[in-house]
Amino acid sequence: MRYTWWLTRPKRSLAPVPLVLAAMTKGAGGMNWGAGRRETGLAVEAMLESAGLKRTGDRRDQGAGGARTYRAWLKSLGLIFMRDDTMHLTWAGQGLVEGEAPLPILTKQVLNYQFPSAFTAKGASAVSGNFKVRPFIFLLQLLRDPRLGGRLVEKDEVAKLAVCYGTSNSPSVVDDVVERILSYRRTGIESLDPDFLDKFRSTRSKEATLEQLFGNLGDIANTAGNWLGYTQLISRIDGEWEIVSGAEEEVDHLIEQALATPLIKDWDNEEKFQRRYGLKPGQAKDTRSLTDAQSVTATSLEQRSIEIAFQALAATRLIDAISQDVVNEISEGTGAPVARVDWVLAQKYPSGAVDGFMNSYAQMAFESREKATDFEKATTSIFRDVFGFEARHIGAYSERPDVVISSHEAGYGAILDSKAYKKGYSLGVSQRNRMRDYISNFEEYALDSNPLAFFAYVVSEYKSNVESQLRDVAEENGVNGAAITARDIIRMVRRHRDRPYSHEEIRAIFSGNRPVVLSDLQDLSEGAFR
Structure with a gap:
């Protein structure tokens, strides 16, 4: 039994979920996964390995435990359920396997995640019945509480307080955790309850010391941050969380919807609970027969x-x-x-x-130098194949920006520099000097005779001082510029499908001499509870 929140994570990111689910349905579709049926789990592991989702190794000596871990992950997210030892897909799971957009489906699943659930009500994943809460909505409630200044520290305030004391989404519990956080900010670890270790250590682990317990709680908080970060509602820089600038109204609406929606009942009935939890956005019920639910896995x-x-x-x-x-x-x-x-x-x-592709693009931005070139090429592809610019990746050449684009429609060129940093980006003196050189030498690598209209940094996150730095570059060089997160590039792509941006509109977005915010993009995304 666990006396805190708990999240399983065979993968740190949710981005691979659709691929894992597809591999799982191929390996286990229509097959018995009961006790002693080791071959089903081994077939799943083989599929995960062939798809590059799991490292190859001596899996045949491990009783297919890796496959069961992935199955638990998918169950926890409401994407599958078991009946008669056979795996079936929920509507959400079926949508992912059939190639539907993963972001709205998984955002709904994350925000609707609750304790108790079919995953955490009993067995090895059991969480104390004291928790009757949507944990990710609870975290958003904390971030929107003005007493906390719009920020949370992951390793302390999320790990040691929200994860332990966030038992419901009621105002009284939110108030209690807010007060605990404020107390922690004043006096640190001394503010914790004297019996903290005895109260919150799991009966399933060997947390003999506070340090060990803090380590496990930190893992839970980090997983929560990865999942909530996937929804593109929060930013995480140097271990601090904030609501994405411009997303405050959307978050308030999501909180309001969640508080007006009762927790899903029947968590002791896996199929009934999962069918309700695993609805896609906009769906009201799952009335499929098991034959219908099995149709994808029988492919x-x-x-x-x-x-x-x-x-x-x-x-x-x-x-x-x-x-x-x-x-x-x-x-x-x-x-x-x-x-x-x-x-x-x-x-x-x-x-x-x-x-x-866009789902993986957001992850590339956080991969630092490991995926830097891939991130640059991906940015080139987006501006060429989605937004209709002539675009070329030239970052392989010294003293050149990563990407240069040209608009035949509007008659201008632009410079794009993609920065795949794990932490927030800031324009140091060397970066500003480098952009100055890019601007000065633009004619040497421009795609045509169109004049330079703007420069832009495409980043994972940016630090608070980037606005003044952008203004300095713009004023010194006489060219407007901006910074934009990969998350907001994705929002632009989504908006562009419904109503395409003109190249004049794109120039305006990147000419504000400040970071691009959600309101600049006229984002049309829907709430998860609609």
């Missing part, structure tokens, strides 16, 4: 292999149409005939899979 092995290979490819490349090159690459990787691949992709992904 032929060859078709499932093609779909998984395509989804893996779409996570690294923006695919907005099924080209012959894509078909050939999938055919070569799976061994399926070209004609079969062409038919499957035309049926399942007639418009490509932009959402899969």
Whole structure:
């Protein structure tokens, strides 16, 4: 039994969930996963390994425990349920496997995550019945409480206080945790209850000291931050959380919706609970028969292999149409005939899979130098293939920006510098001098004779001093500029589908000499409880 919140995380990020789920349905679809049926778990692990989602190793000597861990992860997110030892997909899970946009589906699942649930009501994952709370809504409630100044410190205020004392979303509990946080800010660890260790250590672990308990609580808080960060509602810089600038009204609306919506009951009935929790945004009920729910997992092995290979490819490349090159690459990787691949992709992904790529794009921004070049090339692809600019990646050449673009529609050029930093970005003196050189030498690498209209930094997050630094660069060089997060580039792509931006509008967005905020993009995203 655990006496705090608890989240399982075989992967730190939620970005791989659709691929993991697709691999799981291929490996275990229609197969018995009961006691002693080790071959089902091994088939799942083989699929996870072949899709690059799990490291290869001596899995055959481990009783397929890795597969069960991934299954628990998907169950915790309301994407699957078990009946008669056979795995079935919820509506949300089926939507992900069929290639629907993952962000709105998983955002709803994160915000609707609750204690108790079918995952945490009993067994190895059990959490004390004292917790009757939507934990991620609780964290948003704290971030919107004016007494806390709009920030939370992950390793202290989230880990040691919210995770332990956030038992419900009621105002009284929120007030209690706020007061505990304020007390912690004044006196630190001395403000904790004298019996903190005895009160909150798990009966399933060997937390013999406060340090060990703090370490485990820190892991839970970090997982919560990863999940909530996936929703694009919060930013995390140097261990501090804040609501994304411009998203305050959306967050207030989500909190209001959640507080007006009762917790899901019947957590002791896995299928009943998961069918309700696993509804897609906008759905009211799941009335499918088990035959209907099983239809995706009964897909032929060859078709499932093609779909998984395509989804893996779409996570690294923006695919907005099924080209012959894509078909050939999938055919070569799976061994399926070209004609079969062409038919499957035309049926399942007639418009490509932009959402899969954008989902991975947000993660690239936090990968530091490990994914820096991929991030630069991805940014180039977005401005070329989505927004319709002529765009070229030139970051491989010394003393050149990462990306240069040109608009034949509006007659201007622009400089884009992509910064894949794990922490918030700030323009130091060397960075400002480098941009000055880029601007001065623009004619040397411009794509045509169009004049330079703006410069922009595409980053994971930015620090508070970046606005004054942007103004300094703009005033010194006579060219407007901006900084924008990968998260807001994704919002631009989503908005562009519904109502395309003109190149004049894009110039205006990047000419404010400050960071781009949500209101600049006229974001049309819907709340998770609608």
